[in-house]
Amino acid sequence: KGYDDEPPRDPSLQINSKEPFNAEPPPSALVKSFITPVEMFYKRNHGPIPVLTNQASYRLEITGLAPKTLSLSMDEIRSLEKHTVVVTLQCAGNRRTAMSQKRTVKGVGWGIAALGNAVWGGARLSDVLALVGIPSYTKSTASGGKHVEFISVDQCPEEKGGPYRASIPLFQATDPEADVLLAYEMNGQELKRDHGYPLRVVVPGIIGARSVKWISSIDISPIECQGFFQQRDYKIFPPWVNWDNIVWSSRRPLMDFPVQCAICTPSEGSILKAGSVVKISGYALSGGGRGIERVDVSVDGGHSWKEATRTQKGVSTSSNLYISDVEENCDKWAWVLWELNTTLAPPATIIAKAVDSAANVQPATVEEVWNLRGVLNNSWHEVHVKAES
């Protein structure tokens, strides 16, 4: 019901769920370019894609504990200073299938491509909040507003609370450096319906679930969002918690994602010639604006390691060389792509793991991070290649 007006999609996407539409690109597509083309960007939905074709009648309502309330048209939002920010969005469920293979988890299965890196264009949320009288770096408004809730129009299943919504702390929303956007452009084009047309939130450095698509209102609230996806989903629980003893209120909603890395080429099960040079490539990223310090790759199942070359915006860092320019010019909210050219002896197990700028490392095994909802699998990524027979 409600799925008769879905937009066209690229046939090369792997569909993980048809209704609602959830799909990811082939991993090899991700490493072709630093900026992910819109067609190859993963699509993650909890209901049908809303039909909002009439931009002229669109309004964004800003309500709640602010000195003023406001209703903005798309023209008014576009007339605010436009910012472009390169942000990698990653679903908390990225790599869930591998977690489920250890022990079953609940949720749509995802391979390693539930993420993408785009140039988002739009108004800064902090500029919009200034219009209702909330200045930059506000923790609490005079009337007690501490959270900013984004409310959408998509019809999620009734048991999941109707229209999708999520919140972030007011301090993050009003921090100009946090780069939270109300985006109407993706990669220089008007936002596509799948990604939130005409207006979506982009919150850098945290799980994709808070970047609400098709927003219709923003509410300044004394408490965090009480909706399903903030309170009864996207949380991590210890491995002894099961569906009978779970107490959702005992854990906080996920925000920052941890350091993550995956091998995009060669693909699992590839057949390789002995002694030939192989290009191993993938992505690495971390949450909270933390950069990637290093990517280590092993082609012998973890006995020995080599450092991969990282690239961001066409600037490469070869091992043993720290270029301060790279830090200065880097996109702090974006992934790095990496590669290593090496010979290997098939059959072989290739492993990649990253270290972020706060020295956080990834867990070696999925057991260490297993949780019943199957979120934030950032264990070492392995690819097994076979020998030509």
Ligand code: MTE
């Ligand atoms: N916003 C709405 N309104 N409805 C949704 O189902 N899914 C969220 C978020 N915003 C969702 C949403 C989740 S879980 C993710 S990971 C991202 O959107 C996915 O964004 P994308 O489809 O543009 O890649």
Ligand code: MO
């Ligand atoms: Mo997600």
